[in-house]
Every structure is written in C-alpha cells, then in structure tokens.
Amino acid sequence: MFKQYLRVQSLGFQFTIFLTIWVAFSLIFTALQPIILNNAGLKSTDLQGLYENPDLLILINALGTLFLFLIPAVLFAYLADPKPIPYLGLQKPLSTRQWIWVVILAIGLIPTITTIGGWIKELDLGDAAKELNKEREEIFNTYLATAKPLSMLKNLFFLALLPAVSEELFFRGVIQKFAYSQTKKPFLAIFISGLVFALMHFSIYEFIPILIAGMVLAWVYYITGSIWMSILLHFLNNGLQVILVFWATQNPALEGLDQNTIFIIVVSTTGFLVCIFSILKLNKLKTPLPINWDVRETMEINKAQ
Numbered sequence: 001m002f003k004q005y006l007r008v009q010s011l012g013f014q015f016t017i018f019l020t021i022w023v024a025f026s027l028i029f030t031a032l033q034p035i036i037l038n039n040a041g042l043k044s045t046d047l048q049g050l051y052e053n054p055d056l057l058i059l060i061n062a063l064g065t066l067f068l069f070l071i072p073a074v075l076f077a078y079l080a081d082p083k084p085i086p087y088l089g090l091q092k093p094l095s096t097r098q099w100i101w102v103v104i105l106a107i108g109l110i111p112t113i114t115t116i117g118g119w120i121k122e123l124d125l126g127d128a129a130k131e132l133n134k135e136r137e138e139i140f141n142t143y144l145a146t147a148k149p150l151s152m153l154k155n156l157f158f159l160a161l162l163p164a165v166s167e168e169l170f171f172r173g174v175i176q177k178f179a180y181s182q183t184k185k186p187f188l189a190i191f192i193s194g195l196v197f198a199l200m201h202f203s204i205y206e207f208i209p210i211l212i213a214g215m216v217l218a219w220v221y222y223i224t225g226s227i228w229m230s231i232l233l234h235f236l237n238n239g240l241q242v243i244l245v246f247w248a249t250q251n252p253a254l255e256g257l258d259q260n261t262i263f264i265i266v267v268s269t270t271g272f273l274v275c276i277f278s279i280l281k282l283n284k285l286k287t288p289l290p291i292n293w294d295v296r297e298t299m300e301i302n303k304a305q
Contacts, residue, residue, distance in 0.1 A: 006080040022072045029067035070166035088173035089227030094287035106236035108274025115268035117209040129204035152246040160239035168231045172221045181295045190218040
C-alpha cells in the first residue's frame with residue numbers, strides 16, 4: 001500500500017514516529033476523560049463518584065487501554081511493515097507443548113507475585129505511595145466487588161483479555177523489539193520491556209512485582225517466538241485473579257485465608273517451585289526469536305533455532 005514503510009528508516013526516526021503516535025493518542029484520551037465524566041454528571045476530580053460507578057470506571061479504563069496501548073502499537077506496525085501481524089509477533093508457537101507450560105507457569109506466578117507484593121506493602125514508602133496504592137485498590141475493588149456471574153465475565157474481558165492483548169502488543173510487540181534492535185542483547189531487551197511495563201502502571205508498592213511479571217512476559221515472548229504465549233500468560237495472570245476474587249465472594253468461609261501464615265507459606269513456596277519448573281521446561285522447548293530480529297526487518301521466526 002505504501003511506497004516505503006518505516007522499517008527502511010533509522011531506528012531513531014522510527015522510535016520518534018512511534019513516540020509521536022503514542023503521545024497523540026494519549027492526548028486524545030486525556031481530552032476525552034472530562035467529556036465522559038461531565039456527561040455522567042461528574043467532575044474530573046470527583047474520584048469517589050467515579051468509584052461508585054463501576055460501569056463508567058470500566059469504560060474509562062477500556063478507552064485508556066485502547067488509546068494508550070492497542071491503537072498506537074497496531075498503527076505503528078501498519079506503518080512500519082507490509083506484514084504488521086507477524087511484525088507484532090502474532091504467529092503460532094512452533095511447539096504445541098509451550099501452551100501447556102505457559103498455563104502451568106501462570107498458575108505458579110500468581111501466588112509468587114502476590115506474596116512479593118504483600119511483603120513490599122508492609123514497608124513504609126511514604127504518604128504519596130500509600131495514597132497511590134489506596135487509589136489503585138479502590139479502583140480494583142470497584143471492578144471486582146460483584147457476586148454476579150455476568151459481571152465476572154465482563155471483568156474477565158475488561159480486566160484480563162483486553163489488557164493482555166493491548167499491553168502485550170505494545171510492550172512486547174513494539175517496545176521489546178525496539179530495545180532488542182538497539183542493544184542486540186535479548187535479556188537487556190527483556191529487562192527494558194519489563195521496566196517500561198512497570199513504570200507505566202504508576203504504582204510504587206507494586207513496582208517490583210509488576211517488573212518481575214513484565215520480565216517473565218517478555219522472556220516468554222522471546223523464548224517461544226510467539227506473542228500469543230505472552231498474551232496467554234498475561235490473560236491467565238489477570239483472569240485467574242478475577243475468578244479467585246469472585247469465588248471468594250461466593251464462599252465466605254475462604255475469607256481470612258490470606259491472613260493464615262502457614263497457608264501463605266505453603267501456597268507461595270509451591271507457586272515459586274511451579275514457576276521455576278515451568279521456566280525450565282519452556283527453556284527446553286525454546287523456539288526463540290531470531291538473532292536478526294529488528295525493527296528494520298520483516299520478522300520471521302528462525303525455525304532452525
């Protein structure tokens with residue numbers, strides 16, 4: 001369609017275009033927020049009113065996910081390469097067994113990350129960090145405080161599926177690719193992708209858990225050569241938590257388990273061991289991204305690796 005795609009340009013020029021696209025859609029989203037709130041009879045500073053309106057909160061969050069992550073990633077891939085789908089890593093994994101081990105990894109990752117997050121929340125990181133964490137918890141409590149199966153399915157879409165697809169295409173499909181193109185070091189690119197992922201979640205208390213999760217997601221993409229694998233892991237990580245919270249609301253007897261020290265030790269230790277075992281298995285089945293993977297080239301998985 002285009003006479004010349006962005007992939008023929010320098011890395012710096014391409015990144016400038018990508019950043020410009022992201023800033024433009026970020027500004028559009030910023031402009032839309034007060035309009036949406038005003039139509040709902042709320043002011044942009046009325047956080048409490050927003051927390052009391054779950055549907056409105058979900059709408060704003062969904063628009064943010066689309067405008068900040070999905071649209072910029074897809075639009076840039078469309079401008080960058082004649083084959084935007086493989087450019088973003090949307091090809092089938094070369095080993096079907098990778099699907100199984102990614103699912104098992106997700107099951108182990110949740111208690112591991114949750115435990116680390118719990119330890120960090122015991123620290124005093126200042127009033128600003130506490131206030132920011134309180135706001136995040138109020139938002140998620142608004143999302144998840146439901147006992148209706150239909151609402152749980154809605155949460156699975158807006159809190160698990162939509163973020164999994166959008167954020168993986170943005171952070172792994174584009175950011176990680178730029179990082180690797182610049183450094184030519186896979187694990188440095190994995191760290192950079194995870195770091196940007198954590199920074200853009202704007203949470204001081206959850207920074208380390210999100211960084212770890214982001215690096216695991218980036219590693220899964222690198223080691224399997226398919227972004228579907230990191231999308232699956234991301235979806236399961238978020239989705240299983242939505243299901244567990246819903247299950248807890250249906251079973252009052254489960255309340256207080258997160259205060260049981262023995263239960264926490266057993267679950268977190270088991271989760272950590274499951275993570276390590278799954279990572280080792282995935283490493284044995286590795287079909288990694290090719291050495292010449294670069295924003296200046298059409299991405300093709302090197303099946304010989």
